[in-house]
Amino acid sequence: MSLVIKVGISSCLVGEKVRYDGGHKRSDFCDVELRRHLQLVPYCPEVGIGLGVPRPTIRLQGDSDAPDAVIVKTAESVTERLADFANNRERQFEQLSGYILCAKSPSCGMERVRVYKEGSNENTRDGMGIFARRVQQMFPAMPLEEDGRLNDPLLRENFILRVYVYSAWQQLPRPLTASVLQRFHAQQKFTLLAHNQPVYRELGRKLAEQRSFDEDFTTWYIETLMDALSKPASRKNHTNVLQHIQGFFSDQMDADERQDLTEVILGYNSGQLPLVAPLTLINHYLRKHPDTYLQEQSYLHPYPDDLKLRYGL
Numbered sequence: 677m678s679l680v681i682k683v684g685i686s687s688c689l690v691g692e693k694v695r696y697d698g699g700h701k702r703s704d705f706c707d708v709e710l711r712r713h714l715q716l717v718p719y720c721p722e723v724g725i726g727l728g729v730p731r732p733t734i735r736l737q738g739d740s741d742a743p744d745a746v747i748v749k750t751a752e753s754v755t756e757r758l759a760d761f762a763n764n765r766e767r768q769f770e771q772l773s774g775y776i777l778c779a780k781s782p783s784c785g786m787e788r789v790r791v792y793k794e795g796s797n798e799n800t801r802d803g804m805g806i807f808a809r810r811v812q813q814m815f816p817a818m819p820l821e822e823d824g825r826l827n828d829p830l831l832r833e834n835f836i837l838r839v840y841v842y843s844a845w846q847q848l849p850r851p852l853t854a855s856v857l858q859r860f861h862a863q864q865k866f867t868l869l870a871h872n873q874p875v876y877r878e879l880g881r882k883l884a885e886q887r888s889f890d891e892d893f894t895t896w897y898i899e900t901l902m903d904a905l906s907k908p909a910s911r912k913n914h915t916n917v918l919q920h921i922q923g924f925f926s927d928q929m930d931a932d933e934r935q936d937l938t939e940v941i942l943g944y945n946s947g948q949l950p951l952v953a954p955l956t957l958i959n960h961y962l963r964k965h966p967d968t969y970l971q972e973q974s975y976l977h978p979y980p981d982d983l984k985l986r987y988g989l
């Protein structure tokens with residue numbers, strides 16, 4: 677049975693007519709492309725706390741770091757109810773490997789949400805929706821992203837990559853042991869090297885020194901790893917990783933194969949070829965010259981190929 681990866685999503689992004697005005701904000705990429713591989717689990721916190729559709733608008737006000745969500749017409753605060761909507765779903769959210777949020781919403785927005793000065797229309801765009809903030813506080817390692825940012829090929833690839841790495845972590849047998857963690861860390865080696873070499877080495881060093889793999893340590897490990905992956909990898913780092921991989925099995929390749937791979941990696945480095953080109957060639961040569969260590973690397977098969985995420989990198 678194939679693995680079902682669940683990702684939470686703001687209901688309006690999958691076409692549910694739950695917005696304050698009875699509309700939706702359906703995203704084709706989420707509702708069509710991602711649905712083919714992920715089980716999208718929609719939630720609308722404002723409907724969930726009983727505000728109904730249509731409903732009066734809500735806005736954030738006060739301190740940007742800890743704003744209050746109020747119904748504009750009545751000034752009634754709904755902050756606690758929105759946070760509790762997340763609190764009461766902890767068990768369900770534990771099953772999620774990521775969350776896609778609707779931008780700009782005082783409930784779901786992840787960043788740059790308007791925060792108003794109390795009793796005024798003056799505002800700054802530096803807030804985070806109440807529900808989104810609570811989900812982030814409850815699950816700091818879980819990848820979160822906004823619908824609009826998913827239109828950027830780099831951010832889109834980065835989010836999906838993190839969803840698959842986080843899901844792999846969630847699938848590890850519990851309780852976590854040294855050998856399970858070391859194997860997981862080894863499988864993420866090239867993915868992590870492409871994003872953040874110092875963090876790869878620090879995590880490896882701590883894993884080797886660690887005697888007890890209690891919750892404090894494993895929470896620190898996954899939060900550090902996911903944070904390191906949250907910045908997209910640069911072309912320079914990808915090139916280094918590709919050359920590193922080439923070095924791993926260059927003895928098995930003949931001179932022509934080595935030459936072809938070198939040229940394709942350089943073509944990627946100069947921006948003439950997308951990342952999918954050297955990776956396709958590496959996977960082709962790996963089928964000819966199998967190497968278990970390389971074939972287990974998440975970097976070579978991070979997510980389903982037909983999402984075509986590495987064509988735009």
Ligand code: SF4
Pocket residue numbers: 686687688689694695696719720721722723778781783784
């Ligand atoms: S942004 Fe969030 S609260 Fe607003 S309609 Fe969409 S799911 Fe509901």
